[in-house]
Amino acid sequence: MSGNSNNIAIMIVLNIVGVMLVLGAVILVLRGLGWVKQIPEYVVWAMLLLSLGVGILGGLRSAR
Secondary structure, three states: HHHHHHHHHHHHHHHHHHHHHHHHHHHHHHHHHHOOOOOOOOHHHHHHHHHHHHHHHHHHHHOO
16 A cells, blocks of 8 residues: 555656646746746746646546
């Protein structure tokens, strides 16, 4: 049982990190193209919460 819960936790963390990396890459590309000049703080928090939620849901879904 302990090994299975460790695998789920690792999957969740990896999904969260993966989503954060993708969002970071999208923001870098948008800033590089000049489409986004300045990002408000609430947008950064929204992206952080979004990546946490998507990472948790994705990790739980892939663990089934």
